[in-house]
Amino acid sequence: ISESTAHAYTSAVVDLLAARAPGLLKTLRKHEPDFVLLDGTLTECDRVGDGRADYSHKHRCHGVNVQVVTDPGGRLLWLSPTLPGRTHDLTAARTHRIIRICERQGVPIVADLAYQGAGPWLTTGIKRLQELTPTDRTRNRALAAARAPVERGVARLKSRRIFRRSRCSPNRMTSIAKAVLTLEMQR
Numbered sequence: 001i002s003e004s005t006a007h008a009y010t011s012a013v014v015d016l017l018a019a020r021a022p023g024l025l026k027t028l029r030k031h032e033p034d035f036v037l038l039d040g041t042l043t044e045c046d047r048v049g050d051g052r053a054d055y056s057h058k059h060r061c062h063g064v065n066v067q068v069v070t071d072p073g074g075r076l077l078w079l080s081p082t083l084p085g086r087t088h089d090l091t092a093a094r095t096h097r098i099i100r101i102c103e104r105q106g107v108p109i110v111a112d113l114a115y116q117g118a119g120p121w122l123t124t125g126i127k128r129l130q131e132l133t134p135t136d137r138t139r140n141r142a143l144a145a146a147r148a149p150v151e152r153g154v155a156r157l158k159s160r161r162i163f164r165r166s167r168c169s170p171n172r173m174t175s176i177a178k179a180v181l182t183l184e185m186q187r
Contacts, residue, residue, distance in 0.1 A: 017179035024069065024078045024098065028105045033071040036102060037150035038111040038122075040067050040089035041158070043082070043173055045166045063166075064173045065092050068157065074149030076157065079181045081174040089114040110146055157184075 022030070044063040065087045067080035080096045093099055093115060102109050103121040116124045125140040126132060132140070157163055162176055 014175050014179045017182045018175040019178075020182045021178035022078070022181075022185070024096075024101050025105070027069075027077045028102065028107055031071060031077060033077070033107060035072060035108040035110055036077065037070045037072065037074075037147055037153075038067065038093065038098060038109050038115065039147070039150045039154055040065055040092055040114065041154050041163075042066075042085055043163045043166060043177075045168070045170045045173065062170070064170045065089070066163075066173075066177055067092050067096060067098060068150065068154050069098065070150045070153040072146075072149060074152045074156075076153050076181060076184045079157075079177045082170065082177060084170075090116075090118055093118065110143060112147060 028036075042063045043066050046062070063085040064082035065085055066082055067089070068076065069078040069080075071077055080092065080098070083092050083095060087095075089112075093111075099109065099118055099122055103119075109115075109122045111118075111122055111124050113125055113127055115122055116127060118124075123143065125143045126136045157180070160180060162168075162180070166173060166176075168176070
């Protein structure tokens with residue numbers, strides 16, 4: 001078959017899988033976790049979509065921001081639609097209303113320091129602006145240990161080559177992320 005036919009078939013399958021991906025609210029109602037873990041990651045793209053907006057100065061590359069929600073065991077529950085790579089994690093969480101949805105469902109969130117200041121429903125560590133007390137250090141260690149499963153979830157997501165170095169348009173990454181979520185939910 002020709003390259004264009006293979007591309008058309010691949011796009012059709014990705015779109016079909018993406019259409020089957022559940023939303024965050026449906027996922028929280030189905031799984032009823034005690035709490036969820038939230039983290040953001042940059043999916044690198046070699047093609048420039050919106051130029052300046054897709055460039056992440058932190059990672060020094062073009063890409064898109066994907067928010068990852070896992071259960072306490074590290075199982076992927078939800079992947080957000082993509083935003084430009086320069087988007088901060090807290091801004092992305094607010095844009096996708098992750099915090100508000102979890103609050104309304106009564107599901108607490110544990111996240112890293114990037115989400116600090118998001119409200120009382122979200123638990124983060126304490127930034128080290130000055131010397132931390134032993135209690136604060138113990139709290140930070142406990143939260144880091146509790147957050148380890150989300151880091152494993154992100155690592156499992158990045159084990160797929162499409163999330164390490166995508167050779168497609170950043171605009172296409174939302175459909176790809178939803179398709180991968182559908183495949184991960186089948187595991």
